[in-house]
Every structure is written in structure tokens, then in C-alpha cells.
Amino acid sequence: MKKIKNFLKINLSYMACFFISVIILIGMVIYVGLPWLIDLYIENTAVEISASTHRVMISMLYSIGVPIFIMLVLAWLLTMNISRGKSFVAKNVTYLRAISVCSVIIAIMVQFFSTFLSSFFPLIITVIFLLLALLTAVFANLFQTAIKYKEENDLTV
Numbered sequence: 001m002k003k004i005k006n007f008l009k010i011n012l013s014y015m016a017c018f019f020i021s022v023i024i025l026i027g028m029v030i031y032v033g034l035p036w037l038i039d040l041y042i043e044n045t046a047v048e049i050s051a052s053t054h055r056v057m058i059s060m061l062y063s064i065g066v067p068i069f070i071m072l073v074l075a076w077l078l079t080m081n082i083s084r085g086k087s088f089v090a091k092n093v094t095y096l097r098a099i100s101v102c103s104v105i106i107a108i109m110v111q112f113f114s115t116f117l118s119s120f121f122p123l124i125i126t127v128i129f130l131l132l133a134l135l136t137a138v139f140a141n142l143f144q145t146a147i148k149y150k151e152e153n154d155l156t157v
Contacts, residue, residue, distance in 0.1 A: 013083030020076045027072065031065050034058065053117065060113040067102040067109075074099050088146045096140035103133035 030037065035058060042049055049057070078095045081087070107129040114122030 013079060016079045017076060017083060020072060020079060024069070024072050024076065027065070027069060031062075031069070034061055034065075056113060056116040060109070060117075064106055064109050064113075067105050071099050071102045071106075074102075088143060088150050090147060093140050093143045093147065096136045096143060100133045100136040100140065103129045103136065107133065 038054070038057060038061075041047075042054075074095045078092055078099075081089065081092055081095075086092070107126045110122045110125050110129070114126075
């Protein structure tokens with residue numbers, strides 16, 4: 001039974017790393033082909049967008065893509081550390097805090113660009129990223145506390 005639990009634990013962490021790697025690769029392809037994908041979307045739907053709105057959409061997606069890419073790389077590094085058995089190390093706290101900061105930056109950017117677009121959708125995205133920022137900040141503090149307890153435990157033994 002213990003071997004099965006260890007096998008599932010190892011495979012799940014490596015599957016998470018693989019999944020994040022695939023998302024990063026797909027995101028890079030989408031990031032490069034963004035203008036063509038937006039044009040394809042506009043042509044195949046009944047949406048009519050002015051030239052200024054088109055420029056705002058492209059600039060918004062390109063500028064928000066950078067912190068999202070940084071977040072994905074940090075999440076990949078975090079899962080790699082966890083899969084290697086280094087869960088409670090200071091680097092993971094740094095990664096989680098950086099993910100939290102990137103989430104707040106994305107929320108601010110979405111709110112900024114929502115002034116140029118007339119939609120309710122940016123408000124939902126903003127709330128989601130603010131919740132992500134809050135959760136990752138809580139997890140960073142939790143990891144920091146766990147590291148402190150681990151260090152105290154190592155000193156007493």
C-alpha cells in the first residue's frame with residue numbers, strides 16, 4: 001500500500017510539471033500568433049469591432065501575457081521543487097509571493113484595459129486574479145511557517 005501511495009505521489013507531481021509545461025508551450029504558440037487568432041475570431045463570429053478596440057485588445061493581451069508567462073514558469077519551478085521532495089524551502093516561498101504579485105499586476109492591468117472595452121467580463125477576470133493573489137499569499141505564509149517549524153524541529157533533534 002505504501003508503494004502505491006509513493007508511486008501515485010511521484011506520478012502526480014510529475015504529471016503536474018508536464019501539464020504546466022504543455023500549457024507554457026501552447027501559450028507561447030498562442031502569444032506569437034495572437035494577431036492572426038484575433039482576426040480569425042472576428043471573421044468567424046458575428047462580432048463587429050472597431051479598429052481602436054482591435055488595437056486595445058491586442059495590446060491588452062500582449063501586455064497581460066508577460067506576467068501570465070512568468071506565473072506559469074514560477075508554478076513549474078514550484079512543482080519541480082515539490083516533486084523533488086523540496087517542499088518546504090525558502091525558494092518556494094519566493095515563488096509563491098512572486099505569483100501573488102503577478103496576479104495583482106494582472107488584475108490591475110485588466111481593470112486598466114477594461115476602461116477601453118465595454119464588457120462585464122474584465123471584472124470577473126479581475127476578481128479571479130485577486131483571489132489567486134490572496135490564496136498564493138496565504139500559501140506563501142503557510143510555507144514560511146512550515147519552514148520555521150521544520151528548522152526548529154531539525155535543531156531539537
